[in-house]
Amino acid sequence: MKSSNLYKGSLTTIILKLLNEHDKMYGYEIAQKVKELTKGELKITEGALYPSLHKLEAEGFLDVEVLKVDNRMRKYYKLTEEGTRETVKKLSELEQYITTMRALVNPKFRIG
Template sequence: MEATSNEFLRGTLKTIVLKLLAEQGRMYGYEITQSVKERTNGEITLTFGALYPVLHKLEQEGFLLTESEEVDGRLRKYYTLTPSGSATAIQKVSEFERFVEAMQILLQPQQGLSIG
């Protein structure tokens, strides 16, 4: 099966990151990419080039706090949600669930309609 299109992924990156951080509490970039890959059985793979701009934007918007920690001689940046980020995570996930439901309705074949 072909991996999920980048077109669909672009519009959902914020929601994905917020949802993971809401569940996990604190994560670093590589950990986020691996979690997405594992949870989707490889269907969705986040590149660092796509992930880090989203993390920086969420931080600028006041939704994330960052904390640097030295691990094995290297500096690792951890991300956690602010109270505003937690509220936004709930809102974004709810909006996305409604969107998916609407898309499922739209994609169902209509009974009694003939094309042509």
């Protein structure tokens, strides 16, 4: 995907969805999972990912656990209960957005 602007507004939802599926993940792991799942179409930069993770943590949607792995400290992010509720809300909003955009760009999906 040449334009990263199309998915920037969905980054929070992407992060929440992945954490909902994988219990806990560290930042680089999230970026790699997105790249893998999209076959390289979406590449999340550290400059976009970490501010989003910090914001979600500050809003109470994520807990952070620091673990020592191979003599390195690694921050793992996990959804809080509130984060799980936010994930459901964000996924619903995204599905509605996709439905609306599909109707705009493809006449066969238009209502009535």
